[in-house]
Amino acid sequence: MAADQTAPVSLSARVVGSFAYLTVRDRMPTILTKVIDTIHRNRGSFLEQHGEEGIEAEKKTIALLSKLRNEMQTDKPVLAVTDGLPDAGTWNRYLQVQQRLQGDREPVSWFRSPWLYVECYMYRRIQEALWLSPPISDYDVFSEGKTLNYLQSQQAVMTLCSYSESIRENMAGLSHKQLSEYFTSLLQVSLWGNKCDLSVSSGRDNSQKTSPVDSLSGLQPFILVDDSKLVWTALTAGQPAGRVDIVLDNAGFELVTDLVLADFLICSGLVREVRFHGKSFPWFVSDVTAGDFRWTIGQATAADHEHTSQSGLRWQSYVRTGAWSYRDHPFWTQPHAFCDMEADAPDLYTQLQAADLVLFKGDLNYRKLTGDRDWDHAASFAAALRGFGPAPLCSLRTLKANVQVGLQPGQGGELTCQDPNWMTTGMYAVIQFYSPRAED
Structure with missing residues (x-):
């Protein structure tokens, strides 16, 4: 430690x-x-x-x-x-x-x-x-909730896949500025997909019912830290196109938002490879396992909706060719803060060092990034990471636990006056970036 x-x-x-x-x-x-x-x-x-x-x-x-x-x-x-x-x-x-x-x-x-x-x-x-209770040792006690979240979000899934297909159809004619704008939109869709967290709702229905794209402009004021431009700069700085790693959070609709973002990264030529990191066993009610990853792609492929099935077939091809891969590691299902990774899981740390950008999804990953400590809200994200920085990284997180750093002085106090529970409702979010290379 x-x-x-x-x-x-x-x-x-x-x-x-x-x-x-x-x-x-x-x-x-x-x-x-x-x-x-x-x-x-x-x-x-x-x-x-x-x-x-x-x-x-x-x-x-x-x-x-x-x-x-x-x-x-x-x-x-x-x-x-x-x-x-x-x-x-x-x-x-x-x-x-x-x-x-x-x-x-x-x-x-x-x-x-x-x-x-x-x-x-x-x-x-x-x-x-x-x-300790064979022969049901492999039973996923959270599978029903994860499946239901996906099925109850069908309209939003179809809308998002249609949006993704429309971008793809016009990809060849997009300017650098337009690519940046679409990337920012899909990054924010992935961010707000994190509201669908069954561990916070204690397993109650928390599916996505509205269009994830149409909601973005109304949600913009609730992003407390928005480092989207820094993320875009880090993503496009490397030549040739490199690798993005996504440390996943929830199955269901949120995973679909992550897959759509990863699809855009490959289709646009911005990256050549996306590695997804998930859990090796059922975790925090709705976290993604290998079975959830395969099931979701299979469901999309078999969907009775043209754009969803087209997306699913393409996602399957990415997995088959190695452009996408799913990986798990024991460290993700341990209680360590990420600042301990280099010492406690050096093989995983080395893997992440080879990425050009690492996206950390969700609240638990944020808690582990910051050590789940009682930080002053104005403390810098870099300070709270306490030396963790295998590669340029970004946290995409809706706030559902009482830890948040990187705010402007006094901003946390103002938010507390407006709503004492602002850190735990999922109403607010951050797109928070850090690069160890900026300190070299």
């Missing part, structure tokens, strides 16, 4: 009434309850697929998750991971580090530990409960 005595304290549920406190007290137990209910509702399919062994696995998983929920609600000590999966040792070493940081005064527990750590830990314990 990066040692930095000047960094502010980690956000935690210690502060009664804080967003972290309310998340651990209310939202996380609600998510666990929905997971338990999902597993119970599917006991019939477990029986059909696996016989009585499936029913026993269902019972065991529910017992383990119920125990986990009780530990959380009663602020019990955080326990070591016991499933023996390859990342278990990393999680347990992290727990030991947290205990050393807290000293002998108190155990590492749900309400007295960094919020980022315990929230990530809950999802790892869900994975443990399933892994």
Whole structure:
């Protein structure tokens, strides 16, 4: 873990009434309850697929998750991971580090530990409960919600794919300025797609119902930091066209916005390769896994809508030729801040160094970029990254947690006067850029 005595304290549920406190007290137990209910509702399919062994696995998983929920609600000590999966040792070493940081005064527990750590830990314990309950170990407890989000966003998906196809049809005649304008529009569509976050809505319907393109002008005043021009400059600075990496957030409609942006990057010739980084197991309710990535492209390809299916077929060809690739890494499903990546996951850090631009989608990635600490709102994005900078990077994030940096002096106070919950509603957003090359 990066040692930095000047960094502010980690956000935690210690502060009664804080967003972290309310998340651990209310939202996380609600998510666990929905997971338990999902597993119970599917006991019939477990029986059909696996016989009585499936029913026993269902019972065991529910017992383990119920125990986990009780530990959380009663602020019990955080326990070591016991499933023996390859990342278990990393999680347990992290727990030991947290205990050393807290000293002998108190155990590492749900309400007295960094919020980022315990929230990530809950999802790892869900994975443990399933892994310890074969033959349903590979069951995605969040699949139903992710599928529903996509299906309920069909009109928006069709509208966006039609917009994408119209750009592509006129691509040859576009000027550099027009390319820039389309890039900015699609970057903002990808940004606002991040509002569809099922972990924040505790699994409730949060699909996209309106046209994502027509909404952009009305949403512009809510972008608190807009570094779109810096992102465009970084993207077009390299010759020949290089590689963009997208560290994904949510499946469903948000993933479609990311795929449409990546499609534009390839079709325009701005880049030759896009690498998507997702999660290796179900995570934060709606985060993208390899299965979600393949399923979404398959759904688009099979759609009974010309422009959507055309987009899907092209996306399939990108995957087939290697212009697009999906990758996961254990680091993305661990509680580390990204400033620890170079030390804790040097292979991943080296991969990102080869990119010309890295786009980090969503709120959790922003929390990890900034260490999920109690930063002053006027602190610079560069300072909050605490040395993390494998390549030029940009955070596309709608605000759903109480950490935000890079604002103008006094701006945070003004926003608080207007709405005390401005950091957690998803109403505001940032397109925030940093380049380590600018400091060379």
